[in-house]
Amino acid sequence: MIFLTTKDLEKALGLVKIAGGDTVKEVSGMYICDLLSLVMSKARQNCAWITVQTNINIVAVAHLADISCIIIPEGIAVDNNTIVKANDEGILIYQSQKTSYELAVEFSKL
């Protein structure tokens, strides 16, 4: 895999940025899981994380696990306080209409 940034990912997967401002981070893998307790212990540093959870805790988990960005699939709406917190903390959150599976398949081709 070539060196990727969140900016590359945004473009390649057609993601819509909803929080995180101008932050750009390195992306070195992908992780998909909705149990935040598991994400905290299993997600690798610099991964792009896909989850359907939109609770404010996802921001803290992304921080804790040093995740590059959060991707919310299937057009799921994100809680407003989550967006506010992510902007405060510079955590990138993207939205996509695609399913987690579709996003992962596309990611594997990059």
Place this chain on the structure above:
Amino acid sequence: MTPNNIVNMAILKGLDVIAITDHNSAKNIDACIKAAKDKILVIPGMEIESREEVHLLCLFEDLNSALMMEKTVDENTAYIKNREDIFGRQEILDEFDNLIGTHDKLLLKSCDLSVYEIKKETERLGGVCIPAHIDRESFSIISNLGFITEDMGFTTLEISNNTTREEFLGKNEYLKNYSFIQNSDAHALGYINERVNAIEVYDKTLKSVISALKLRQNP
């Protein structure tokens, strides 16, 4: 389990207070209250599964509030027909244990309300919202949302019978200021607890029990 065998088993066990908390339903509470006939205090409640698939115990001071909560949950739950061959019959009984109806809509699923929304609505109706079996690895607020934050505003947390408060706090020290309760979570008659857990209340009324659960051990 029927209203009469639940209530009478609880009385035999010497319990003072029980809560009826069907999953996303409040339709069997009335029968249990009537079957209890003042011999035991019955708290009207529900175990509500949030959008995040977190189980929350919502307990109320009166049946009407529980029924209003049930209505809100029902309006926010997509219709999926129950498969009786898989999930069993979702029975509604009266105070004489007669079958008076069934839920056609599958109850064993999440509703489209967040943890915050469920807590807020429960409190608006005068009730108390308690994260259920938070030590468990499924359907618990800690497994699904990672941790409990101050801004969620909970006062009391429930742990399952698989642990003790001391053991749980050994791994989750940051929760030491919350009040804890431990319940039977009985899904069959044989699992109704002995008289082993207690909380301090002003008197044996619904209002006092709910008030006690709204207090944090160390505010």
